[in-house]
Amino acid sequence: MEHLGAEPLDVEHRGFPADVIPLQYQALLLTDERRMGAFQRAIAHAVRPGMRVLDLGAGTGVLSFFAASQGATVTAVEREPRVFATAQAALRAAVGDAVRILHADARDYLPEEPVDVVLCEMLHVGLLRERQIEVINSFKRRYLRHVGGPLPRFVPEACVQAVQPVEQDFTYCGYTVPAPVFQLPESTQPRTVEAAPPQVFQQFFYQDPLPGRCGADLRFVAERPATVNAARIVTKNLLALTYEPPGSIDWTMNYLVVPLREPVEVLTGDEVRLRFDYCPGDEIPVLADSLEADVLAHAR
Numbered sequence: 001m002e003h004l005g006a007e008p009l010d011v012e013h014r015g016f017p018a019d020v021i022p023l024q025y026q027a028l029l030l031t032d033e034r035r036m037g038a039f040q041r042a043i044a045h046a047v048r049p050g051m052r053v054l055d056l057g058a059g060t061g062v063l064s065f066f067a068a069s070q071g072a073t074v075t076a077v078e079r080e081p082r083v084f085a086t087a088q089a090a091l092r093a094a095v096g097d098a099v100r101i102l103h104a105d106a107r108d109y110l111p112e113e114p115v116d117v118v119l120c121e122m123l124h125v126g127l128l129r130e131r132q133i134e135v136i137n138s139f140k141r142r143y144l145r146h147v148g149g150p151l152p153r154f155v156p157e158a159c160v161q162a163v164q165p166v167e168q169d170f171t172y173c174g175y176t177v178p179a180p181v182f183q184l185p186e187s188t189q190p191r192t193v194e195a196a197p198p199q200v201f202q203q204f205f206y207q208d209p210l211p212g213r214c215g216a217d218l219r220f221v222a223e224r225p226a227t228v229n230a231a232r233i234v235t236k237n238l239l240a241l242t243y244e245p246p247g248s249i250d251w252t253m254n255y256l257v258v259p260l261r262e263p264v265e266v267l268t269g270d271e272v273r274l275r276f277d278y279c280p281g282d283e284i285p286v287l288a289d290s291l292e293a294d295v296l297a298h299a300r
Contacts, residue, residue: 042239061087196220215277229263269299
């Protein structure tokens with residue numbers, strides 16, 4: 001499951017591979033009311049009684065629980081042993097045998113028969129660190145080859161990513177540390193000056209071909225004087241599309257603010273170029289190393 005679009009945790013340095021999220025951090029996600037509420041609403045919209053649902057990377061099993069509560073028959077897949085055992089016990093207590101949970105790798109698992117909905121929440125802001133794109137790409141290829149079409153519905157259904165140049169205060173009690181930071185989208189950010197509004201750099205549906213890279217080469221017009229020393233990444237997950245009324249059930253992950261190696265000074269009206277390039281699943285330093293900003297034209 002996701003991780004840490006919501007939480008700024010570097011599990012690599014705690015003895016775990018980057019794409020394995022230990023139980024204590026899986027459980028922390030259960031306290032994220034924005035995330036939990038959005039997924040519960042999206043699954044209630046997408047899943048109907050009698051449907052077959054597959055949960056790839058089930059974590060604590062909460063998304064499988066939501067699907068089973070809608071009357072679906074659910075297969076859940078989780079590979080981290082302690083997380084798997086915890087989910088197995090919790091799901092059995094909550095929904096009995098409505099969820100079959102398997103100790104397996106979501107990158108390899110393929111159902112024996114067609115499914116109606118696939119839940120896959122291996123998400124990190126920026127599509128960094130985790131294996132959402134890799135897992136769904138692999139699933140789609142193998143499913144079409146061995147089970148056939150059409151593809152099931154995916155939750156999330158789509159993704160939109162944006163970026164903006166910002167001036168970020170990285171000084172804490174007189175001590176300056178330019179390091180990536182996460183921000184709650186609904187909170188005021190007194191340390192951040194938005195030099196220009198965000199621009200979308202990527203959007204796609206999971207039913208369609210998925211991106212092999214996440215990159216941008218965008219121009220912004222500064223709305224105020226600022227020392228642009230960072231870029232803020234915004235990732236919105238469209239969990240379920242709705243038609244009456246038209247719209248979507250969304251979950252915007254925590255923002256990620258990544259420092260620039262070389263800050264640039266801008267005045268109101270200056271044209272700023274921001275560019276970066278990385279692959280889905282890359283670590284945050286790959287994005288940081290590719291991130292550059294230049295002033296292309298000064299206001300007259």
